[in-house]
Each structure stands twice: as C-alpha cells, then as structure tokens.
Amino acid sequence: MNTNKVKELVHYLDQFPQCSIAVSGGIDSMLLAYIAHQHSTTKVKMVHAYSPAVPVSALERVKAHTKQYGWDMLVIDAKEFDDKNYINNPVNRCYYCKSNLYIRIGEHTQGAIFSGTNMDDLGDVRPGLAAAVEQNVQHPYVEVGINKQQIYAIAKFYNLSQLHSLPGQPCLASRVETGIKIKSDDMLFIDHMEEKVRELLPSFKKIRCRISHQGIFIELDQLPEASISEKLSEQLRHFCAEQNRIFSGLKVYQKGSAFLNGITHG
Template sequence: MTPSNVKKLVAYFNQFERFSIAVSGGIDSMILAYIANRFSKAKVKVVHAFSPAVPEAALQRVKAHAKRYQWDVQIVNAREFADPNYINNPLNRCYFCKSNLYTRIAECSQGVIFSGTNLDDLSDYRPGLEAAKEQNVKHPYVEVGIDKVGIYEIADHFGLAELHALPAQPCLASRVETGIKINAGDLGFINKIEEKTRLLLPKQKNIRCRITLKGAFLEVDKLPESRLFDELSNVLGQMCEQEGHIFSGIRTYQKGSAFINGVAHV
C-alpha cells in the first residue's frame, strides 16, 4: 500500500506540467527526486550543483541514482566561490550560497524549482530559505506537511537502504566558523577528516570537523573509549599538522544551524 505521505507528494507534483528539483545528494532531495520521477505525471529534471562545499561522494551518488532510475539529470557549477559575500562567510552565508545556486538552476530549467526543505527545517536558522522565497522556489515536503521522520519512512517503505542510512549532511562550508573566509582547501581538508573518522568510527551518525578561531575540532555523537579516542586523536593530529591546521581536540556533536557566538550548530 502506498503511504499517505507519498500520495500527498504525488498529488502536489501533478499540479505542475514540468519542474526541476535541486538535488544535493542528501536523503531529503534524493527521496523527492525518486518519488517525483517514479510517480508524478510531470516532466522532471534533476539538477545537482557541484562545488568545493559539496563532497565528491554526493555527486557520485546523484549520478549513480540517475543512471539506475533513468532520471533526466543535469550537473552544473554552483559558482558561489565567485561571490565575495559568500567567501567572507557572514552569519547569513547560506543566503548567498542559495542565491547563486537557484540562479544557476533557473538558467538551465523550465518550470518551477523544488527544494528538499522539510518541516523540521523551518524551526532552524536557515537564511537560505529567504533566497528561495525571493526566487519563488517551492518546498513540496513543507507544502504537504512532511518532516524528517516522514522522509525516512518513505525511504524505508521503498527499500532505499542506501538513502535511509545517510546522516544529515549540511554543506562543508557550514563547518567553518562565521567570519573565517571560505576557501576550497579548507573544505577539502574538512572532508578528508570526516571521511577518515567514518572509517575509524563507522557507528557514529553525526561527524563534523569544525574550523574555528581556536583550531580544528572533531565532533561526534558519542566520545569513543579511551584507546580509540587516543588513536583517533593521534591520526587527526597528524593530518591537521600536514595540512597546516591546529588540532584542538574531539568533543560532543552539537546540533543547530550556524556558528553563533563561537558555537557550532550544524
């Protein structure tokens, strides 16, 4: 039996003859693309914007699913690194990122643009939503009342185990403390640290490497036992030294939406 959430989404999609979906490679937008392509009557285009702020794994995931399910996919350059407002990393950096993203998608799309924003996102500090509003981007999950739990339920129903297993994965730039300029080298370093940590701590869901004025921190859901803690600290300390960063330690993951008053929340 088709879940009621899926029926609501399909009914919403079918109001449109054609639309594009901004797909980051995370579970929210990937599930949106899966349902739209499988069940809606509309002509659907999937658009993924590559950028130093997006892990290579996300791009490969989008390509793999597009091939498997025969999606009409287009890969574009987000070009946010050409925007000094983004590079300067103010508190509302996400606004400039999304402004560039939706402008690029609009250049190659026909019809309305959809995002994977869900109900839970509305309770967080997300300046990118203002950019979406300015460019008339719509949020199907919000329109039909679906939160993060509902998205995971859809993934589970259709047996999309790979997507169901994905943790929340904001862009890599969200790991850089407000006011520290964004550069591609730092984002690549962040990705390396997080990938290495996943190999050593495969059961940890949320893993973040934070670049702060006090150095680079690793955040995980639960601190590992002492032997593994020391091993991980040594490995990451060496990686930081090789990349010219100060390793400032491992601490417990904090959830939220931005660096505010020196505290990381994404």
C-alpha cells in the same frame, strides 16, 4: 509509514507540467527526486550543483542514482565561490549560497523549482529560505506537511537502502566558524578529515570537522572510549600537522556549533 502523505506529495507534484529539483545528494532532495521521477506525471529534471563545498560522496551518490533510475540529470556550477558575500562567511552565508544556486537553476531549466526543505527545517534559522522566497522556489514536503522522520520512513518503505540509513549531511561550508573565509582547500581538508574518521568509526552518524578560531575540532555523536579516542586523536593530529593545521581535539556534536549569533544548523 503513512502512505496518504506520499499520495498527497504525488498529487502536489502532478499539478506542475514540468519542474526541476535541486538535488544536493542528501536524503531529502534525493527522495523527492525519486518520488517525482517514479510516481508523478510532472516532467522532472534533477539539478546537482557541484562545488568544493559538496562532499565527493554526495556527487557519487547522485551519479549512482541517476544511472540506476534513469534520471534526467544536469550537473552545474552554482558559482557561489565567485560571490564575495559568500566567501566572507557572514551569519547569513546560506542566503548567498542558495541565491546563487536557485538563480543558476533558473538559467538552465524551465518550470517550477523544487527544494527538499521539510517541516522540521522551518524550526531552524535558515537564511537560505529567504533566497527561496525571492526566487519563487517551492517546497513540496512543506506543502503537504512531511517532516524528517517521515522522509526516512518513506525511503525505508521504498527500500532505498542508501538513503534511509544516510545521516544528515549539510554542506562542508557549514563546518567553518562564522567570519572565517570560505576557501576551497579548507573544503577539501574537511571532507578528507571526516572520511578518515568515518573509516575508523563507521557506526557513528554525526561526524563534523569544525574549522574554528581555536583550531580544528572533530565533533561526534559521543566520545569513544579512552583508548580509541587517543588513537584517533593521534592520527588526526598527525594529519593536521602535515597540512600545517592545529588539531584541537574531540568534542561531543553540537548542532550549529560553527555558527555565531544563534544560527542553529550544520
């Protein structure tokens, strides 16, 4: 692990008398919060926006770390579900999500607003970055040139076991195919489906429940052996039927498969 990168990150954070960090519950923002609180002189407030699109496990993780490290934490409603542009789920849905998030954070805090965006994120099509520019949100990892691999290495260096083994967890709305409206009950269904699969396949890193125009798909790192796939499919088919939904099968994970027109994250 390159400790110089951590020093550069802390030096960057120290330039700000006070700041707030948008903490989603994923490794990027959680590690940034840890570094800022433990090693920087900046006065930092963590802000977690909880909504139906946030997995319950993410909120629990944020609360656990807040208690463990004594973070100054604020949980807010970003009100993206009040925004018809977000609900309609266009290809730039993330723009409206992040706009609402950063506006609400600005209303509740003072000083700079930081995100967990890293160097690798710049290679994707991410409409939320445009919202960050408009709201003058800073990206400390980008400022000092830290990528996702280095973030995992830093988390491991500090023995943050809950983080350095944590797979990527985009918001639940990222599972819904473009053009299908975002609904609270769909978010709850997605979260429950993924938790069910995770219980049966605990070693799998990529688990996505996709709501598509063709039905409900589960995407995995790789397809399990036939007997396990059959058992899993039967359980998911039954659960979907109870919810008046159609289970359409298992697939190999494809980044951004719920999106049309070249949007590549999720």
